[in-house]
Amino acid sequence: MDVAIIGGTGAEGFGLTLRLARAGHHVTIGSRDEGRAGTKATEAIEILGSDALVDGAENTTAAAAAPVVIVTVPFEGAAAIYESIAPAITPETVVCDCTSPLMASVGGRASHALHPWHGSAAEFVRTLLPHGTRLVAAFHTVSAGVLRALDKPVDSDTFVMGEDAEAKRIVGDLADDIDGMRWVDLGGLQMARIAEQMTPLLISVNRRYKIHDAGFRMTGLDDWGVPGA
């Protein structure tokens, strides 16, 4: 699958780039700076080997070319980025928001949640996209370091939420392609109000226990993914 990762030069986006390209997907790293995107794409190919399908492009170009657009940017930059890519989003494009609003965006702590008027970052960015965009939220809780440690399976699950069941399945399939990761359908986009707060929770745990890669696994069922499947 062709996937654009907006903010793919950042630690989280680059980690997702490596994991998805290793699974055989064609990943376009998006950046405001086309040159920087290209440099990181070269770095990814050096890590993964020359068979890896990774290239770089300016954000809007990257978003226009891919059926799945994953956005991994800090919350304080999300509005500008979403406004810039909005013209490139088609009615078919699946957009996956990974933003968690943290007090760090306004000079506070990353272990404290910030509460957007709209309820969650995902519900806020929905207002910046064309009406009816197939928007999904996911990948809030997997650490960049865990994604980057390609020799180890990812020991954590991810929540996926949104109104479009097929879009959730498409993003969920990408999560399944990350070695070790499972996905849990949390329901509508409003559930991002809770899922996004798992990020400051994990940051708090990391600081308290002096680790870098706290995550979580759901218990109660062996197979998650599409409910009832």
Next chain:
Amino acid sequence: MDVAIIGGTGAEGFGLTLRLARAGHHVTIGSRDEGRAGTKATEAIEILGSDALVDGAENTTAAAAAPVVIVTVPFEGAAAIYESIAPAITPETVVCDCTSPLMASVGGRASHALHPWHGSAAEFVRTLLPHGTRLVAAFHTVSAGVLRALDKPVDSDTFVMGEDAEAKRIVGDLADDIDGMRWVDLGGLQMARIAEQMTPLLISVNRRYKIHDAGFRMTGLDDWGVPGA
């Protein structure tokens, strides 16, 4: 250890009663109705065997007699219960709040969070207790059914938060005594703003996947408990 479980006649409180009594603790089930508390204590002994140390008392009597008071009541009833037991709380008493504020308290859904003015239920009930009470919040995310299924270890972790490190350790030790459970120190009581929302999250997962006992495990470290211990 002597433990009072206020609301111990409810499903969650009765599950904790069984698990803690089975671990050898003396549990006093508290209820507004002393007779009902006694009936449930008898039921616990029938389940656990005659060696189990379980008795019943009116809430305030139960709270006055125990160094650890665990409160497992629905959010809409918490204020009245806390006001009634407050006179029985001493400066040494460790109070453990297990309340999660859900929209169900005001006629909405249990899978939707309710946001108290104070930030969390734990911070709200703190205002109803004597100043300086050793208040801890924990046990939000373990299902009553899982606690009740005594033949199986509990496959989930619990967050513990509060300002008093020793009080957290005392409650954490109780969590450790529940077969399979581990405890994760989440920091100060304010973190209950996030931890309490794990309850509606798990309720949403339960409904979506048609199960009853979704839980979570932390990953990233094998041993949790007291940070750095």
